[in-house]
């Protein structure tokens with residue numbers, strides 16, 4: 637991992653909490669029979685839906701307040717709105733997530749579920765079963781290849797998150813085949829959709845590319861698809877209001893009907909403080 641001093645204070649705190657939790661997680665090695673993420677994306681496309689991973693994100697360091705509805709009801713609304721897959725935060729202190737929430741959501745839906753957390757040690761992988769785990773290249777550092785291998789040995793599909801071209805190269809060298817480009821800079825916590833546009837052209841064609849963060853409108857969806865995204869990961873814009881209608885609006889972005897709740901164009905905003 638690079639210099640922690642370069643990270644936003646909130647992110648340093650998230651990482652410190654993740655390391656503290658890691659010890660408590662050493663337990664039996666999990667063995668997962670995952671729901672196929674690629675197949676879920678293909679089903680969405682065949683159905684005329686943009687492949688969206690909708691995120692159950694009760695709060696975050698860049699969100700005012702917290703959403704305390706039942707996460708299972710939120711997750712079911714996202715699936716009803718057409719989400720191809722779900723992402724569930726399990727980080728408790730900064731995102732209001734939990735392992736219990738992940739397990740309840742995965743039991744309640746039939747789409748693939750991504751565990752969204754800050755995994756820095758192999759033992760953390762054994763905290764819960766999920767269909768996909770996130771590994772953040774910046775935080776995994778030199779351990780990324782070992783963590784990818786350890787996750788796959790347990791049956792997980794792996795989404796490796798990158799933020800720039802150097803991290804993309806490290807993800808590829810670690811054998812990643814599904815790569816998320818996070819538009820949120822974890823040093824400044826500023827979102828810039830131009831990040832995906834600058835990194836995506838350097839990814840090989842056979843990599844599944846997920847555009848992450850800052851996607852707030854059908855126009856943003858179309859912008860990310862035009863830049864080469866195979867799927868999108870969306871949290872805040874879906875969690876803000878009616879999750880089913882918000883999800884539907886984004887998955888229908890290519891149909892140009894603006895979904896159930898109309899369309900607002902934020903595609904000109906290349907840099908959005910969050």
Ligand SMILES: O=C(O)c1ccccc1NCC(=O)[C@H](O)[C@H](O)COP(=O)(O)O
Nearest residue numbers: 696697698848849850851870871872873
């Ligand atoms: O979302 C945050 O405030 C945040 C702060 C510090 C580290 C990570 C953070 N987010 C993690 C994510 O990757 C997002 O939850 C995810 O990409 C969805 O982003 P968005 O659609 O912008 O909510």
